[in-house]
Amino acid sequence: xxxxxxxxxxxxxxxxxxxxxxxxxxxxxxxxxxxxxxxxxxxxxxxxxxxxxxxxxxxxxxxxxxxxxxxxxxxxxxxxxxxxxxxxxxxxxxxxxxxxxxxxxxxxxxxxxxxxxxxxxxxxxxxxxxxxxxxxxxxxxxxxxxxxxxxxxxxxxxxxxxxxxxxxxxxxxxxxxxxxxxxxxxxxxxxxxxxxxxxxxxxxxxxxxxxxxxxxxxxxxxxxxxxxxxxxxxxxxxxxxxxxxxxxxxxxxxxxxxxxxxxxxxxxxxxxxxxxxxxxxxxxxxxxxxxxxxxxxxxxxxxxxxxxxxxxxxxxxxxxxxxxxxxxxxxxxxxxxxxxxxxxxxxxxxxxxxxxxxxxxxxxxxxxxxxxxxxxxxxxxxxxxxxxxxxxxxxxxxxxxxxxxxxxxxxxxxxxxxxxxxxxxxxxxxxxxxxxxxxxxxxxxxxxxxxxxxxxx
Amino acid sequence: xxxxxxxxxxxxxxxxxxxxxxxxxxxxxxxxxxxxxxxxxxxxxxxxxxxxxxxxxxxxxxxxxxxxxxxxxxxxxxxxxxxxxxxxxxxxxxxxxxxxxxxxxxxxxxxxxxxxxxxxxxxxxxxxxxxxxxxxxxxxxxxxxxxxxxxxxxxxxxxxxxxxxxxxxxxxxxxxxxxxxxxxxxxxxxxxxxxxxxxxxxxxxxxxxxxxxxxxxxxxxxxxxxxxxxxxxxxxxxxxxxxxxxxxxxxxxxxxxxxxxxxxxxxxxxxxxxxxxxxxxxxxxxxxxxxxxxxxxxxxxxxxxxxxxxxxxxxxxxxxxxxxxxxxxxxxxxxxxxxxxxxxxxxxxxxxxxxxxxxxxxxxxxxxxxxxxxxxxxxxxxxxxxxxxxxxxxxxxxxxxxxxxxxxxxxxxxxxxxxxxxxxxxxxxxxxxxxxxxxxxxxxxxxxxxxxxxxxx
Numbered sequence: 001x002x003x004x005x006x007x008x009x010x011x012x013x014x015x016x017x018x019x020x021x022x023x024x025x026x027x028x029x030x031x032x033x034x035x036x037x038x039x040x041x042x043x044x045x046x047x048x049x050x051x052x053x054x055x056x057x058x059x060x061x062x063x064x065x066x067x068x069x070x071x072x073x074x075x076x077x078x079x080x081x082x083x084x085x086x087x088x089x090x091x092x093x094x095x096x097x098x099x100x101x102x103x104x105x106x107x108x109x110x111x112x113x114x115x116x117x118x119x120x121x122x123x124x125x126x127x128x129x130x131x132x133x134x135x136x137x138x139x140x141x142x143x144x145x146x147x148x149x150x151x152x153x154x155x156x157x158x159x160x161x162x163x164x165x166x167x168x169x170x171x172x173x174x175x176x177x178x179x180x181x182x183x184x185x186x187x188x189x190x191x192x193x194x195x196x197x198x199x200x201x202x203x204x205x206x207x208x209x210x211x212x213x214x215x216x217x218x219x220x221x222x223x224x225x226x227x228x229x230x231x232x233x234x235x236x237x238x239x240x241x242x243x244x245x246x247x248x249x250x251x252x253x254x255x256x257x258x259x260x261x262x263x264x265x266x267x268x269x270x271x272x273x274x275x276x277x278x279x280x281x282x283x284x285x286x287x288x289x290x291x292x293x294x295x296x297x298x299x300x301x302x303x304x305x306x307x308x309x310x311x312x313x314x315x316x317x318x319x320x321x322x323x324x325x326x327x328x329x330x331x332x333x334x335x336x337x338x339x340x341x342x343x344x345x346x347x348x349x350x351x352x353x354x355x356x357x358x359x360x361x362x363x364x365x366x367x368x369x370x371x372x373x374x375x376x377x378x379x380x381x382x383x384x385x386x387x388x389x390x391x392x393x394x395x396x397x398x399x400x401x402x403x404x405x406x407x408x409x410x411x412x413x414x415x416x417x418x419x420x421x422x423x424x425x426x427x428x429x430x431x432x433x434x435x436x437x438x439x440x441x442x443x444x445x446x447x448x449x450x451x452x453x454x455x456x457x
Numbered sequence: 458x459x460x461x462x463x464x465x466x467x468x469x470x471x472x473x474x475x476x477x478x479x480x481x482x483x484x485x486x487x488x489x490x491x492x493x494x495x496x497x498x499x500x501x502x503x504x505x506x507x508x509x510x511x512x513x514x515x516x517x518x519x520x521x522x523x524x525x526x527x528x529x530x531x532x533x534x535x536x537x538x539x540x541x542x543x544x545x546x547x548x549x550x551x552x553x554x555x556x557x558x559x560x561x562x563x564x565x566x567x568x569x570x571x572x573x574x575x576x577x578x579x580x581x582x583x584x585x586x587x588x589x590x591x592x593x594x595x596x597x598x599x600x601x602x603x604x605x606x607x608x609x610x611x612x613x614x615x616x617x618x619x620x621x622x623x624x625x626x627x628x629x630x631x632x633x634x635x636x637x638x639x640x641x642x643x644x645x646x647x648x649x650x651x652x653x654x655x656x657x658x659x660x661x662x663x664x665x666x667x668x669x670x671x672x673x674x675x676x677x678x679x680x681x682x683x684x685x686x687x688x689x690x691x692x693x694x695x696x697x698x699x700x701x702x703x704x705x706x707x708x709x710x711x712x713x714x715x716x717x718x719x720x721x722x723x724x725x726x727x728x729x730x731x732x733x734x735x736x737x738x739x740x741x742x743x744x745x746x747x748x749x750x751x752x753x754x755x756x757x758x759x760x761x762x763x764x765x766x767x768x769x770x771x772x773x774x775x776x777x778x779x780x781x782x783x784x785x786x787x788x789x790x791x792x793x794x795x796x797x798x799x800x801x802x803x804x805x806x807x808x809x810x811x812x813x814x815x816x817x818x819x820x821x822x823x824x825x826x827x828x829x830x831x832x833x834x835x836x837x838x839x840x841x842x843x844x845x846x847x848x849x850x851x852x853x854x855x856x857x858x859x860x861x862x863x864x865x866x867x868x869x870x871x872x873x874x875x876x877x878x879x880x881x882x883x884x885x886x887x888x889x890x891x892x893x894x895x896x897x898x899x900x901x902x903x904x905x906x907x908x909x910x911x912x913x914x
Contacts, residue, residue, distance in 0.1 A: 013692050013810065020815050043673060045692050053815045169659040179655045180637050180696070197654035198636045202626040216500060234721065235470050235502050237714045239637070239696075257694045260717045264691065267724035268805060274728070275801035276794060282806045282816075286823055290830045293798050297831055300794045304787040305842065312783045318775075325782035326769045329789065329898075330761040337733065337757045341750050344732030348725060349739045353470065358477050358510045359739075366743050373747045374754055385762065441786075 014046035015053065023050065024058060027065045035066045048077035052283050056085065063089050072098040076106040080113060081284050087118050096125030103177065104130065105150040105258065108137045112147070145229050146222030148262075149243040149252030152176035156209060158184040158192050163205030181240045183250050184209060191242050191250040193217045219244045222251065227266050230259035231353070270351055273429035274344060276300070299434045307332065307441035314449035320457050323390045324449060327399055331448045334378060335406035335440030342367045342414025343432045350422050351429070364415045371411030375404035394456055402448035406440055413439040471503035472510065480507065481515060484522045492523045505534035509740050513542065520546050529555040533563040537570060538741050544575050553582030560634065561587065562607040562715065565594045569604070602686050603679030605719075606700040606709030609633035613666060615641040615649050620662030638697045640707050641666060648699050648707040650674045676701045679708065684723050687716035688810070727808055730886035731801060733757070756891045764789065764898035771906035777914050780847045781906060784856055788905045791835060792863035792897030799824045799871025800889045807879050808886070821872045828868030832861035851913055859905035863897055870896040 019038065026034035039047055051059055051074070063070065063086065070090065075098060078086060087095060099107055099122050107126070111119045111134070123131050133151050140146030153176060156165050165182060169175065181194040193213035203212060219242045220229045233241050233256055241254040272278065276296030284292070311318075311328070318325050346363070349355035355363060379400035386396030417435045418428035476495065483491035496504055508516055508531070520527065520543065527547065532555060535543060544552060556564055556579050564583070568576045568591070580588050590608050597603030610633060613622050622639060626632065638651045650670035660669060676699045677686045690698050690713055698711040729735065733753030741749070768775075768785070775782050803820070806812035812820060836857035843853030874892045875885035 013689065017813070017815050043693055045694070049692075049810075052811060053813060055816075055819060166658060169655075170661060175655065175659055178653065178696070196635065197658055198626075198632065201623055201654055201658060202632055204627060232470065234714075234717055235506075236500055237502070239635070239714070256713050256717065257691075257696070260691055260713065260720065263717065264720060264724065267721070267728070268809075271724070271728050271731070271805060272801060274732070275797050277798045277802055282802065282811045282820060286826050286830070289823065290827045293795070293827060294831055294834070296798070297791060297794060297835065300791060301787070301835060301838065304790040307790075308783050308787055311786070315779045315783065318782050319779045322772045322776045322782075325775050325779075325785075326765050326772065328782075329768070329786055330758070330765055332786065333761040333764075333898075334754060334757060337754055338750070340732050341734045341753070344729060345734055345739065348728060352725075353506075354509060354739050356472075356474070356510060358474050359512075362512060363739060366746065369743050370747045370750060373743070374751055377751070378754065378758060381758065441790075 013049060014042055015050050020050060020053060023062070024054065027058065027062050030065055032065050032067065035062070036069060039066065039069060044071055044073035045077045047071075047074045048079075051086070052079055052082060056285075059086070060089065067094070070094065070098055072100070072102040072106070072110075075099070076102060076110055079281050079283055081281050081288070083110065084114060084118065087114065087122075092121060092125075095121055099125050100127075103150055103152055104133045104137065105148055105252075107134050108147060112138065112142070140222055143226055144222060145220050145224045145226050145241075145243045145254055146252070148226045148258065149222070149254050150176065150258070151252045152179075153242075153250065153253045154179050154182050155185050155189075155250060156182050158186055158210050160209050161205060162200050162203050162207045162209065162212070165200055165209060166205070178255070179240075180255075181253075182209070183242055183253075184213060185250065188247075189249040191217075191219055191244055191248060194240070194242065196239075217242075219248070219250070220254070221245075226254065227262055229254050230262040230266070233259040234263060266351070270347060270429040273427065274347060274433060276433060296434075300437075303434055303438045303441065306438060307445055310442050310445045311449065314445075314453060317449055317453040317457055321395075321452065323392070323395060324452050327386065327390075327395075328445060328448050330382065331399060331402045331406055332441045332444035334403060335410045335444040336437050337410075338371055338374065338407050339410035339414040339436040339440045340433070342371075342411050343418050343428075343436050346415045346418040347429050347432060350418060355419070360415075360419055364412060364419075367411035367415045368408050369411070371407040371409070372404065375407030378407070379403045392456075395452075398451045398455055399448060402444065402451055405447045406444045409443045410436070410440050470506060471499055472507050477507060477510060480519070481511065484515065484519050487522050489522050489524065492519070493526060496523065496526060501528055501530035502534045504528075504531045505536075508543070509536055509539060513742075516543070517546065524551070527551065527555055529557070529559040529563070529567075532556070533559060533567055536738050536740055538738050538745070540567065541571060541575065544571065544579075549578060549582075552578055556582050557584075560607055560609055561590045561594065562605055562709075564591050565604060569595065569599070597679055600683055601679060602677050602681045602683050602698075602700045602711055603709070605683045605715065606679070606711050607633065607715070608709045609636075610699075610707065610710050611636050611639050612642050612646075612707060613639050615643055615667050617666050618662060619657050619660050619664045619666065619669070622657055622666060623662070635712070636697075637712075638710075639666070640699055640710075641670060642707065645704075646706040648674075648676055648701055648705060651697070651699065653696075674699075676705070676707070677711070678702075683711065684719055686711050687719040687723075690716040691720060723808070727804060727886040730884065731804060731890060733890060753891070757894075760891055760895045760898065763895060764902055767899050767902045768906065771902075771910060774906055774910040774914060778852075778909065780849070780852060781909050784843065784847075784852075785902060785905050787839065788856060788859045788863055789898050789901035791860060792867045792901040793894050795828055795831065795864045796867035796871040796893040796897045797890070799828075799868050800875050800885075800893050803872045803875040804885050804889060807875060812876070817872075817876055821869065821876075824868035824872045825865050826868070828864040828866070829861065832864030835864070836860045849913075852909075855908045855912055856905060859901065859908055862904045863901040866900045867893070867897050 023038050111122045137147055181196055183191055184193045186192050195209050195212045199212040222243055222245055229241050239256045242250045243252045245251050278292040382403055383396035383400035386399050387393050413436050418432040421428040421431055480495050568579045594604055638653055640648055641650045643649050652666050652669045656669040679702055686698050696713045699707045700709045702708050735749040839860055840853035840857035843856045844850050870893050875889040878885040878888055
């Protein structure tokens with residue numbers, strides 16, 4: 001009988017700080033039985049989570065003290081940066097046992113980024129049929145539906161009845177662990193529709209399956225981007241997305257739980273790219289993290305030097321009125337922030353397909369207008385600050401006008417730049433930030449110092 | 458028979474620019490039949506998408522020309538900012554017809570943020586039973602599992618067999634549109650486990666349901682945060698999450714497709730909050746968008762003024778060497794970017810529960826160390842720039858040392874600030890940016906100008 005677990009109240013699902021410290025105590029005492037007693041009842045996702053929370057040395061000790069404890073599912077749940085490390089530590093026999101029970105798509109996820117020797121070790125542990133399925137999937141492009149589909153699925157001839165389907169399912173056929181639809185196929189194995197299990201269960205045996213088929217049926221090609229499939233699953237509230245080959249034969253399915261994972265990864269990727277962090281994960285080592293952060297900082301340095309060059313054009317102006325040096329970062333900073341606001345909304349809307357050629361001009365005009373209105377408000381505020389702080393009404397006017405210019409430019413550039421990048425095939429999440437900040441820095445310093453040179457000196 | 462649709466290749470799922478312009482032409486020609494012919498075959502999610510792409514005036518005309526066309530599901534798919542506008546335009550009878558076929562959780566989603574008059578209009582269109590269910594859900598706190606659960610579900614006594622379950626499902630009982638599990642209950646209606654439909658279909662009629670129950674069974678309380686439930690669904694790969702009341706009786710379920718929506722919303726919220734955009738959506742009006750952007754820009758203005766104040770402390774230093782004004786934004790900008798990198802990783806890791814008390818110190822040390830290494834590299838680069846550009850080795854040393862200090866501080870503050878905000882109950886996505894930038898601006902200007910004052914003049 002299944003055991004009831006109450007809702008988790010801890011910070012990290014089934015894992016508490018207490019549990020971690022108990023496990024580590026048992027590891028230090030080299031008490032394998034105690035470790036098993038603590039870890040065996042956990043869901044594989046929780047074991048993976050625990051392994052991610054402790055440091056590399058503790059992980060190594062834990063795996064030594066807990067021999068044979070690691071199930072294949074824990075490996076699939078582990079973050080990519082830890083998989084290689086953990087797999088390296090497993091004896092070939094342990095690895096073989098761990099991967100044997102995984103579904104084909106989980107094996108593919110597990111091995112696709114391993115080095116050749118490790119990949120071969122995992123594939124070698126599979127039986128010939130499973131290995132063939134995995135190698136077939138690996139032959140499709142990275143990020144394609146074919147690469148990530150689950151090949152275990154349930155098909156039925158479209159002329160079958162409910163009774164025939166039930167008899168088939170009750171026979172000794174091998175079924176996927178989880179399935180929610182039966183896919184109908186014609187005599188040439190072409191997919192023609194699908195039926196939910198709920199409808200099959202609630203209709204008499206004589207009912208033809210085709211009468212129970214869902215109204216809409218969408219299939220996806222093996223080479224289609226798996227993220228697009230995941231977006232369609234989300235958009236159309238599908239549970240299973242059938243994947244077909246060139247002859248329209250169903251060769252696999254993308255399930256909603258995998259789609260959820262792909263969308264999570266996509267959202268995380270966009271977030272991290274916008275912040276210039278690339279593919280980073282918390283469990284990466286120092287040197288890896290340093291390397292991931294470096295390129296964006298380097299790009300930012302070039303940007304910052306370009307901005308400094310603009311300032312250097314006005315050295316004499318600044319020498320004549322040092323107050324300009326005090327106030328100039330304000331204009332650039334406000335522009336940078338307004339630009340980031342616009343570009344984040346644009347990048348997100350491009351990802352969710354809400355920003356399209358149909359509405360792009362309306363959005364650009366709107367963003368520029370929002371920049372104008374906020375610019376006018378802050379112009380008044382900063383004008384007053386200029387007067388009060390430095391007692392110069394004209395300095396107030398200069399900073400106010402520069403502010404308006406920069407906030408309008410920020411709204412415009414913050415939308416146009418991501419849209420153009422997307423059009424020319426560059427990921428807008430990755431590159432927009434640097435371009436937009438360059439524009440707002442340069443425009444900000446140029447407008448403020450240029451106006452000051454013209455009107456104040 | 459279901460119709461096959463090929464994989465979408467357009468930018469926005471089923472919606473192409475061509476379709477939008479065809480629809481708008483038919484609207485201009487006031488040709489209701491042509492509009493119906495174009496829109497009726499579309500999935501409700503696609504109709505909603507189309508309504509979001511066109512502007513408010515076109516939307517108004519479209520709804521006038523396409524009377525009675527709008528299904529309830531289109532309303533649930535619409536972004537929140539458009540719902541009020543569209544509902545206002547529907548005649549009471551149209552609204553009644555639209556909402557009558559929705560599942561209870563969709564009605565709740567639809568009405569929860571409507572004003573009282575509109576809410577009453579929708580509730581009034583429901584029959585007494587449905588209305589009771591919706592009002593019950595609305596009595597649970599916002600964002601709770603009880604508020605968002607689907608109350609339609611399938612329960613069975615735990616002592617039933619497969620045959621009894623099938624006979625029950627085939628009787629004239631009302632079933633949910635979609636269901637994937639049967640939830641087992643004891644005589645007091647307490648939930649004790651659940652069985653997937655796939656296992657029921659693949660076992661003989663005599664098999665007891667309890668023998669087919671899933672190994673793990675988790676329930677969630679009606680008052681639990683629905684985002685937590687969604688995270689658990691994702692973490693544990695569940696399809697259905699049973700929601701129970703104080704007596705452990707199942708009163709509803711959160712399904713994986715809704716969980717997917719909640720996680721998407723959460724990820725979007727974090728992304729937009731990090732960029733200081735609040736709850737913005739592309740279809741908000743100018744004035745709303747201006748209002749959403751304003752607070753963050755105002756906070757940034759205060760931050761920028763504080764940074765300017767630090768600069769003003771060194772007016773004499775700058776007057777003595779204008780090159781300082783040229784170079785100082787570089788140090789602040791690099792610190793700001795490094796800080797944003799660290800804080801984005803930290804905010805994301807807090808959201809996914811990867812950053813916990815168990816590893817927080819390790820992460821803080823790592824981030825500071827990453828800052829130190831990158832700081833040293835950029836210090837060498839900037840030192841060289843200082844020497845080459847301004848011919849002053851000492852200026853090079855000043856900017857190099859300031860760079861190292863600011864990047865270490867950025868790594869430290871970028872992690873500590875979000876963690877502390879989370880601990881004291883403030884959303885780290887919302888507030889971290891302002892704090893971290895303040896720290897890196899002030900430290901950057903202070904270190905650079907302070908060292909310059911001490912060593913150069």
